[in-house]
Amino acid sequence: MDIDNGHDYESLGANSTMGQNAIAGALAGIGEHCIMYPVDSIRTRMQVLTAPELTTVIKDASQKQLRKKSRHLWRGVYSVIAGAGPAHAVHFATYEFCKEKLSDQLSLNTKLRAPGSKFEISNQLIASGTAGAIATFAHDFMMTPFDVLKQRMQLQDSTYKSVRECARTVYxxxxxxxxxxxxxxxxxxxIPFQTIQFATYEYCRARLDPNGAYNPKVHMMAGAISGAVASSVTTPLDxxxxxxxxxGSSTDLEIRNATGFKDAARIIYNRHGLMGFFRGFRPRVLTNMPSTAISWSVYEYFKWFLSSDRDDKFRDRI
Incomplete structure (x- = not known):
């Protein structure tokens, strides 16, 4: 398996500029979050409700909301549109830049190794995982406030009529x-989610398409697998x-007074045990599998499309 065959296509310096990667990332982020937004709303409601209410929300979501009031599952989507574009632009641009620099640095130590060897594959996974972790910090700093507004509006009893009203009230x-x-x-x-996701994606992509060419089916399959693996592992933290x-929207005083990670973990464990950390597991995985597949597919397509020296023979494959 010759990963180097795909390096020119993937690398920042060879084909795509920082700006092109940013644009592709912004479009990928908006597409990823918006398409699966209703399922994400159900996941949020499942995670914040108490055990007796959990059955009710599942039944209500499947029988009433999805048929008659499906529009309620879209509340807060504008917050995602406003935040996901810039955040994902920074995310993917930073990822590509760091991945290339780390790959080049690691290759200096293994330049005598045969392309496609286990050393080359290991370097690619290390570079991808590390670059993903670095890019994640920048992304989360930009996206977290928008994510707070999104989840406040996703709550079943939310009374906010707009993202602006929600932001003003919370502040x-x-x-x-x-x-x-x-x-x-x-x-x-x-950081563990994105590290696992990026490393898994690059590994699956290299396995499914050793030539490293632009291949929508491979990007989608690798994205779905990486999303499922990463979301499964990190559900407790979610x-x-x-x-x-x-x-801030809870009527439970203990929850309202939670000041951080330890308080939240203690409340969840005391009330629901270890299984409480896996509330919303299925909708989270069901959200991340297609959304990650969409994100990578859109990103790879626009990165290829915007690349100035792409090979014309791939145009027929869209």
Whole structure:
């Protein structure tokens, strides 16, 4: 398997510029979050409700909301549109830049190794995982406030009529801290999530298409697999993050007074045990599999499309 065959296509310096990667990333982020938004709304509601209410929300979501009031599942989507574009632009541009630099640095230590060897594959996985972790920090710093607004509006009893109203209310009642109280937890979840996702994606892509050419089917399959693996591993952290981001809308005093990771984890464990950390597991995986597949597919397509020296023979493959 010759990973080097795909290096020219993937690398920042060879084909795509920083600006092109940013544009492709922005479009990928918007597409990823918007298409699967209703399922994500159900996941949020499942994670914040108490056990007796959980059955009710599943039944209601499947029988009423999805048929008669499906529009309620789209509340807060404009927050995602506003935040996902810039955040994903920074994310993917940073990822490509760091991946190339790390790959070049690692290759200096193994330049005598045969292309496609286990050493080459290992270097690619290390570079991809590390670059993903670095890019995630920048992404989460930009996206967390928008994610807070999104989840506040996704709640079943939300009364906010617009993202602007939600932002104004949260700020006036809870201050700027409310927008970043979950940031440490978000980063602690996102870094392993993105590290696993990027490394798994690059590994699957290389396995499914050793030539490294632009291949929509491979990008989609590799994206779906990486999304499923990463979301499965990080679900407990996602439950904690959701509790912290929605605490201001809770009528439960203990939840409203949660100040961070430890408090949220203690509340979840005391009330629901270990299984409480896997609330919303299925909708989270069902959200991340297609959304990650969409994200990578859109990103790879626009990166290829915007690349100035792409090979014309691939045009017929769209």
């Amino acid at each position: 006036s009642k809870e201050g700027i801290r409310a927008f970043y109280i979950s940031f440490p937890t978000t980063v602690s979840m996102s 439950v904690i993050k959701t509790l912290l981001q929605t605490r």
